[in-house]
Amino acid sequence: MTVDADVREFLEGAALAVPPPAIEATLAALWRPAAEEAQSGDLPAFTRVSLGTEVVVTSAVRAAVVGSLWNQVSAEHPSRAILVLVDPAAGSLQAAVSAACHLAAPGQPQVCSERIQLRCGPAALPQLPGTILPLLEPDVPATLWWDLPTAPPPGFGAKLGRVLDRCLTDLTYAAEPAAVYQALRSEECEPLGDLAWFRAAKWREGTARLFDGLADAATLQQIERLEVVSAAGGPGELLPAALLAAWAAGRLGWQPAATEELGPQVPDADQTVVSRTRWQRPGGAGRVTLATVPVADGRPGRLQRLTLEAPVADASWQLERLHDRPRELRVEAHHAAWCRLPSRMPASRPEPLEVLLHALSSPPVNQTRDAALRQAAWILGWDGAPG
């Protein structure tokens, strides 16, 4: 194969196998002639852009899903993607490189970024930090997305985490969410963020809308109860609900107090209460309840409803996913002084893409997000009460 054919295939997205030590040199050797040929008009014009390095550690079974998601991400967030596929059938570390090019606007040069794919068996995981560290680009943020359902081997995060700008997880779908959470925390893979936080962005926006221009301290202090209902299924099913509840409680100035024993449940065909915690409010005690509902076509953990209640004012505020249009939220207030019709909030893009882009474009450090995740871990019994 001539160099020209390699370059062309590379730019068209084909994965070219390379020995791991030669990754950087091969990429340089491909981009340079590609740029020259583009300049001479033999190849379409392109600009190489990198907004960061994104390291994704995932399983071979998720390879196709994550790969195609990353293709879409690179159209809007061009970056150096290092996709690590952990495959029990694989032996030693293998590497391949490819380019992802997209037309930003008609008449403009294509925007290209690069993908480095590493495939290895679980036994080779400890070798990875030494392979990945030299591939992180300077001056732009580096992110680790831990997409494996199991915890990283000891030392993995400590070696990599120190130089990364953030770690992302998606514990709602993990087989051992508590173990992954605890391992990443103890490995100092910080700041740690979970995709459930970004998935719930419009829930937070909707909650804020309920109180825009209307909030007064007295009303907010009357709120005593928070309830979040989500779809049942899987060990991580409660994380999105716990995160949303912890965020809302934190915004109201509540502090975690104690976990309540769940008494015998009142039979309710739809809803099962799965967690109840007590909180210290500025004006007394508060309670957070998490419940699940079986949702046939819903994803596990998917948020269904958030209710804030102020019994003394006979008021409540609610956000609810619409059954007939699950990509819309209905936002409604019941309060004698507020006469507002329910309103709707649409989501404009397919969820996983929107969520990832939101995660990658938000600042790595966010104290509100971090506090909510720590308190959610407390609600779920993954961690002690945050200090």
Place this chain on the structure above:
Amino acid sequence: MDHATPLANPFREGLGRATAPGPCCFVLFGATGDLCARKLLPALYNLAREGLTPAEFYVLGVSRKPQSDLQWRTAMQQAVAKYSRHQPLDPAVWEAFAQRLGYQACEFGNPAQYADLRVRLDDIDRRWGTAGNRLFYLAVAPEFFASIPSQLGAVGLLGESGGRWTRVVVEKPFGTDLTSAEALSTHLRGLLRERQIYRIDHYLGKETVQNILTLRFGNAIFEPLWDRRYIEAVQITVAETVGMEGRRGPFYERAGALRDMVQNHMMQLLSLVAMEPPAAWHAEAIRDEKAKVLQALAPLSAEQVATQVVRGQYTRGYLLGEEALGYREEDGVAADSATETFVALRTELRTWRWSGVPFYLRHGKRLPKRASEIAVTFRQPPLALFQNPDDPSGNTLVLRLQPDEGLSLSFLSKVPGMRLQRRQVKMDFNYGSAFGTASPEAYERLILDALIGDSTLFTRDDEVQYAWRFVSSLLDGLAAQGPAGMTTYEAGTWGPPAADRLLLADHAWRRL
């Protein structure tokens, strides 16, 4: 403050500003006009599509032509389908949006029809929960900017009692010179408070224009260099390839380049690039600083106009391989027209930061390219170490506003090889490809801001008046020159060669 401060919303913290306006009725005067069809209705539809309009919302189109709600809706459906940036039209979104579209015939000079309008608006409040909040958008010819608010006031439609709000959005141009702008301002102030008036300049709705402030005040590296000690000159160019297409001739004959572009858009660009850091990130603090820049723009005397301003008219020429008519040959243009289609000028700001730095402004029609940019040229290093007088000169920071929005910095670099040879190279940042996401249309952003009550991106009265004070001095100086002061340039060229004369030594117009 005469403005009720919204109480803090703890849920809002960290989520950015409120994006959902409260209940209101959007009353659109000029509902059968060009701006309404091309920009305003598509913008409103896109806001509804993004869930950014409240549930209690209604759009009432007002114009003289008698027609039913349904007829107007149908016309607007076609307009939105044609001009919306999201294609194709989403039938479900349109259906929900169209239910909230109504039309009211009103001859702008007929008081009785304003009484009917009031009845209709009260009815809309009852039926659609719009709570008596009204935004009157005047997408009408400037001669109605004063009379429509008067008529609205006469039937009690400008009041704000009982917690209701009323806002009036005024399109450009705000006056045709200092005297008329002052008169309009005095008139409106007799009817409304300043905070109720939203003077629109759609340039301020452009993302890249807003990015000027982020670039300047969000980064530490530019601001220390941003003054007379390090900056040699600032050049602002808004170049257009269009001429008088779309029957613009009669309108343009009355306006000209200075009124159409310099007084509003270019003055806004100048104020953003030259302003001091605001004390806080809110409307009044930002507009205070912008106004100070325009205040520091001294009016020019007739003698100064003669050496610092050049105007021109395009003559027949070739643009992109096609023959273009001369301005005086265009439809609706007088054969002896005295309207300028090009203007270039040199001015200075009387402030500590900018004293002595020339600001060059250039705008024209039928220029070779459509391009807008602000170029900041830095001074040369204090000592010329490389004894080569032919070396290309130092650093220019260019903020490109359109097309191809972005930023570039040029600097000197050694050419590889044994010889010590230097060449100008460029670092480039492209706004479109770096983020990959499409920017909202300027009108979407501005309408949303007006609905929320955020006036940061609207022009305040004092800004308009200071800008007119300066531009009126140019208009007067040019008028005093008579027809002899008019130069010409061939369509498809970078303007009259006379424009070079107003540059200081060693300065040149940039080739875009």
